[in-house]
Amino acid sequence: MSEKRVLIVGGGLGGLRTAEALRANGFIGEIAIVGDEEFQPYNRPPLSKAALSSDLSHEELKFRQRDSVADVKWILGSAAEKLSADTQEVTLADGTSHTFDALVIATGIRPRLLPIPGPTQGLHTLRTLNDAQSLKAEIKPGSNVVIIGSGFIGCELAATATKLGATVHVVSLDAQPMIMPMGADLGAAMRKRHEEKGVTFHLGHTVAQFNGETQIESVTLDSGETLPADVVVEAIGSVPNTEWLRDNGLNLENGVLVDSNMRAVGSSIPIYAVGDASNHPNKFYGDQTRRIEHWNMPTETGKRAGAALAAELTGSELPTDDFFALPAFWSDQYEFQLQSYGLPGSASSSKVVSGELDGPCIVEYFDSSNKLCGVIGIDTVKELMPYRKKFLAGMQS
Amino acid sequence: MSDQLSLGVVSDVPVGTARQFEVDGDLIVVVNTTEGMFALEDRCSHSDVALSEGEVDGCLIECWLHGSAFDVRTGIPTSLPAITPVKTYPVFTDVTDPNSPILITKGTN
Known part of the structure; x- marks a missing residue:
């Protein structure tokens, strides 16, 4: 059997974590990662904070890469312009074309x-x-x-x-x-x-x-x-970078619609989507699919996509279990640290359960059936840990 | 003056892993690497998160919540958002002996 070639389009966290997951799940073929920036994947949260108050180089922001992805071929500095699913190739803005056996869409978002x-x-x-x-x-x-x-x-x-x-x-x-x-x-x-x-x-x-x-x-x-x-x-706000995928039968209404393996719905060939551009189901979301722009989602979706795609390419069974990942965000503003688990943004009501809103506090959020759906704390990262455990336990049941 | 404290034995912390120990109410993470055994305060200096739940890669331990990695030999963060080092403790043990006690010095330094 000849070695298969996976093309990952998107040079951010989701692309990197998918490559690592492909290797961790036994895929030994070629992996190429296309990125529109000239940089290998780096951490974006500091861009609105430390990177504005001190001189930070790419080297200081770059994600640590596992040894398993040392042989990844990087194609950087040119954005994907057109996918042709029929011929299984992606054309970049610089005019070059890149063929694939499997495609991973990790092109993320851009500012609106x-x-x-x-x-x-x-x-x-x-x-x-x-x-x-x-x-x-x-x-x-x-x-x-x-x-x-x-x-x-x-x-x-x-x-x-x-x-x-x-x-x-x-x-x-x-x-x-x-x-x-x-x-x-x-x-x-x-x-x-x-x-x-x-x-x-x-x-x-x-x-x-x-x-x-x-x-x-x-x-x-x-x-x-x-x-x-x-x-x-x-x-x-932001818009997903999916224009290059048009006219290939993919559902691009809100990012790329995928199943619980992050595999594009309706695609006959292996096309997966991870990270900010992935509109995926998640046991935590109930019956809905969502596109979530939190820092932990590229890693979570990349891990699942890598495992499923490695299975598909080696002819093994694809995972059949639900995808579940707990959305989490944090934000540092002045000396305050905000931390959240779940989906407080989808809540119908909220209640301060600890402290006061002008100091360290914990706010619980409830959905329309009065079920806890999210929590946000200010300067209470440690105190929020039991919520994380509770949410994770709830998803496993 | 400094106290020597015992935190389990070598076989409790396989190479490439980290484990939390509680000593006098303080949480300490012991990390076993191919370069030896190291002990640090089990608290990320960015947020109040236990480093022992993070991933060990070589001599780095990475906070699972926000992604800062720390060099376990020095406690110095190698990536943002953390900027200040976490406290480290000297470790005395024989890593070749699974039953060797892991001793740390919790000095007044």
Whole structure:
């Protein structure tokens, strides 16, 4: 039997963990990983924090790689442009084509952009190390920083820029910062913590216009208010990188729809999707499939995809058990550490069960049938451990 | 002055693994590597997480929750988000003898 070739498209954590899982499950054929950035996989959470306050190189952010993937072929610096499932090849932006026996989609997400009229110099997004380095060069003590969006990236950026001495305004259509993942009460409490550090929020508003010649000098809100701006960061969420997969019969409504093995639904050839772009079932989600952009999901989905794909390529039985992985997020803002398990963002109600919202606290979240579906703590990482155990035990039953 | 404390025996911690021991209310993780046995405070310096639940790879132990790895020989983090070292303790044992007690020095240094 000739050796099979797995092409992993996406040079982030999900691609790397899938490659490692392929090896751990006995796949000995060729693995090639395509990445649009010039870097091998690196850790992105520090990009909104340490990478803005100190000079961090790729070497310092790079993920440790197991010896088992030392022979992976890296094809870096060019994005995938077109999949042809019929001929089993992927064409890159640089014009090269790469054939495969099996494809792993790990192309993740990119920042969503708003069509705001005006100049674009001084306008940033934050997804890559290059993004962080160009942002770092511009955020200085006294800079006027306008952040559009009040999710995790917007809030972490607000905290880091404030610590660096910038004057920070956050403009967001949401009623409270981070309201989607944590609800209005904890969101409001986090807003107060930010305001105490000097951040100004413009909630329920958006930016209508960037003003200036070529460099943005100020922004005008939909309310008519104008804010001085040296640096503007768009952090209003993200879109999955799946355009290159069109016209191949894949369900791309929300990322790539896959089954519990992370194998693309409806594909006759082995195509898998992991990480931020994977719309997968999970015992924890109930009957729904979800695409979850938490740091632990590329690892969890990559492990499962690697095991299933190794089985498929060696003619073994594919795993038949449910996929289950507990979503978890954390966020460091100023000296505060937020930690969550489960899906607090899908809750109908919440209750503070320990502490107060303006100090260390634990908030439990309940779904519409009043069942615990998530928990968030501030500065209570250790105290949250029993929740993790409880959720994991619940999924195993 | 320093106290020498006994934390099980060598066979309790196979090479390539880590194990938590509780001594006087303090949690200590013992890590056995091909370069010897090491002991550290069992608490990531970024978040309050037990390192002993993490993965051992060579002389690194990686926090399972946020991904910081620490060099078990020095306690120094080799990757973010952790930036401060975790405390290490000198270990005295004979790793070639499965029944050798693992002794650590919990000094006042």
